[in-house]
Amino acid sequence: MEPIDFDDDRKDIMRVFLQEAHQHIPEDAGPNPEFSEAIGLVKSAVAFEALLNEMSIPDNPNPNDWHKREAFCARYQRLFNENAEAFAPYVAALSEELSECPLLSMDTSRSRQPLQIEHTEDLQEVIEVVYRVRSNLVHGSKALSSFRNKTLIGNSFRFLCILMEIILQEEHIIAARGNLQTRR
Numbered sequence: 001m002e003p004i005d006f007d008d009d010r011k012d013i014m015r016v017f018l019q020e021a022h023q024h025i026p027e028d029a030g031p032n033p034e035f036s037e038a039i040g041l042v043k044s045a046v047a048f049e050a051l052l053n054e055m056s057i058p059d060n061p062n063p064n065d066w067h068k069r070e071a072f073c074a075r076y077q078r079l080f081n082e083n084a085e086a087f088a089p090y091v092a093a094l095s096e097e098l099s100e101c102p103l104l105s106m107d108t109s110r111s112r113q114p115l116q117i118e119h120t121e122d123l124q125e126v127i128e129v130v131y132r133v134r135s136n137l138v139h140g141s142k143a144l145s146s147f148r149n150k151t152l153i154g155n156s157f158r159f160l161c162i163l164m165e166i167i168l169q170e171e172h173i174i175a176a177r178g179n180l181q182t183r184r
Helices: 008-022 033-052 065-082 084-100 123-139 147-170
Strands: none
C-alpha cells in the first residue's frame, strides 16, 4: 500500500477528533448516552473526512465525496477483513436494523436510493450506511428519540471509531492502543 503524505495539520485533526470521539463511548458518556454517541459519531466523522480529503485518485483531479469514499474503501478493505471480529457486532446490528426497513436519505433536495447492508464483509456498503446515518443526523431531521435511530447512531459511531483507530495506527498517525476494539 502506497503511503499517503498527510500534512501535519491533517494528522492533528484526525488525532484530536478521534481522541475526543473516544470520550463519548457510552460507559464514559454520563447520563445521556444517546446524545454522547451522536456527538461521538460526528467527531469520528470529522476524522474520517479529514482522511478522505487526503485521498488522491489517479485520473480524477476533482473527485466528489462518493469517489473519495470508494477509494477509501478500496484502500482499507484489507484492514476491514483482517479486523472483522472487532466490527462484527456493529455491522450485524446495522444490517439487522436495516433488513426490514432500509435507510432513507433525509436530504430531500436529492433522490437517493434507500440503503441496506446486504454483504456485511463489503466495507463500501457499510461505509455508505454509516455516512448516510451521519448525514441524516447532521443535515436531516434525525431525532434521538426512537430506538431505531439510537441503534443506527450508536452502532455507526462504534464502527467508525474502531475503523479510524485501526487505520490511523496503520498509517502511523497514532500509536497502537488496542483498548477501543474490545469495548462495547
